Amino acid sequence: MDVILDVCDRHLLTPYVYSTSWQEDDILRQFISLFFITVIGGTLVYIIPATFSYFFIFDHKLKEHPLFLKNQVRREIIYTLNSVPLMAFITTFLFVLEVRGYSKLHSNFTNNALGYAGVAFSVVTFLLFTDMCIYWIHRWLHHKLIYKYIHKFHHMWKVPTPFASHAFHPIDGFLQSCPYHMYAFLFPLNKFVYLAMFVFVNFWTVSIHDGDYRVPPPLEPLVNGSAHHTDHHLFYNYNYGQFFTLWDRIGGSFRTPSAFEGKGPMVEVNRVLRERHDNGKSGKKQTIVEKTTCNGHGYNLRTR
Numbered sequence: 072m073d074v075i076l077d078v079c080d081r082h083l084l085t086p087y088v089y090s091t092s093w094q095e096d097d098i099l100r101q102f103i104s105l106f107f108i109t110v111i112g113g114t115l116v117y118i119i120p121a122t123f124s125y126f127f128i129f130d131h132k133l134k135e136h137p138l139f140l141k142n143q144v145r146r147e148i149i150y151t152l153n154s155v156p157l158m159a160f161i162t163t164f165l166f167v168l169e170v171r172g173y174s175k176l177h178s179n180f181t182n183n184a185l186g187y188a189g190v191a192f193s194v195v196t197f198l199l200f201t202d203m204c205i206y207w208i209h210r211w212l213h214h215k216l217i218y219k220y221i222h223k224f225h226h227m228w229k230v231p232t233p234f235a236s237h238a239f240h241p242i243d244g245f246l247q248s249c250p251y252h253m254y255a256f257l258f259p260l261n262k263f264v265y266l267a268m269f270v271f272v273n274f275w276t277v278s279i280h281d282g283d284y285r286v287p288p289p290l291e292p293l294v295n296g297s298a299h300h301t302d303h304h305l306f307y308n309y310n311y312g313q314f315f316t317l318w319d320r321i322g323g324s325f326r327t328p329s330a331f332e333g334k335g336p337m338v339e340v341n342r343v344l345r346e347r348h349d350n351g352k353s354g355k356k357q358t359i360v361e362k363t364t365c366n367g368h369g370y371n372l373r374t375r
C-alpha cells in the first residue's frame with residue numbers, strides 16, 4: 072500500500088487536502104489516508120468486476136430459482152456497501168503496519184536466488200498458503216457457536232449473484248481476508264506482485280459467485296469454481312475452499328458440484344419455468360421453499 076499512498080500523497084493529499092505542516096509519515100495522517108483509500112479501492116474492486124460479471128457472465132435465469140430472494144441483487148449491493156467501511160477500518164491497522172515497514176514486502180523483482188522464477192514461486196506459495204488458511208477460517212466460521220453471529224449473513228444468498236461476492240458481515244470479510252495480509256508479514260513478496268494478487272483475489276471472489284459453473288476439464292479436479300461455491304451456499308458444509316479443492320479433499324468436505332452431475336440450480340429453475348408455462352398465469356401449482364437448514368443437506372422444495 073505504500074506505493075498507492077505515495078502516489079496519493081504526491082498528487083492529491085499533500086497539495087490539495089492536508090495542511091502542509093502535517094508530515095506525510097505521521098501515523099494518524101497515514102491511518103486516515105489509508106482508510107479512505109481502502110474504502111474507495113475496496114468498493115471499486117468489488118463494484119466494477121461484479122457489475123461486468125452480472126451483465127456479461129451471470130445467467131439471469133438463475134433469478135427464477137425458488138431460493139432467489141426478492142430484491143436480492145439490491146440487497147447484496149446494499150449489504151456490501153454497508154460492510155465496506157467497517158471492514159476497511161479494521162484492515163487499515165494492518166496497512167499502517169505495512170507502510171511503516173513491518174511487512175516483508177520489497178520492491179526487487181530479481182534480487183533473489185531464483186530471479187523471475189522466484190516471483191512465480193511466490194505467486195504459487197501465496198495462492199497455496201492463503202487457500203489453506205481461508206479453508207480453515209471458513210470452516211471455523213461454520214462452527215455452530217460462531218456461525219449465526221458472523222457468517223450466516225453471507226449464506227442469506229442461497230443462489231448468489233456476483234454482487235454477493237463481498238456481501239459479508241464486516242468481521243467475516245476481515246477474517247477471510249486476513250491470510251492475504253498474513254502472507255505479506257511472514258514471507259518475502261514483491262509489493263507490485265502483492266498489489267496484483269490483491270486485485271486478482273477480488274476478481275476471483277466475484278468469479279466464484281458468477282453462476283458460470285464451467286471449469287476447463289483438465290482443471291476440474293483441482294479448481295474450486297462457481298459450481299463448488301454455489302453448492303457451498305446451498306448445502307453449507309461442503310466446499311469451503313477459495314482457489315483449490317485440495318483442503319476440502321484433505322478435510323473430508325469435498326462434494327462434487329451438483330452442476331457437474333446435471334443436478335445444479337438450473338434444474339430447479341427449468342422446473343419452475345416449466346410449471347409456470349404449464350399452468351399459465353393463474354398459477355395452480357407453485358413451487359415453494361419447504362425448509363432450509365444450515366446443518367445438513369440443504370434445501371427441500373415441493374409443489375402445491
Ligand SMILES: [Zn+2]
Nearest residue numbers: 225236280300
Ligand atoms: Zn460466497
Ligand SMILES: [Zn+2]
Nearest residue numbers: 209213222303
Ligand atoms: Zn460458508
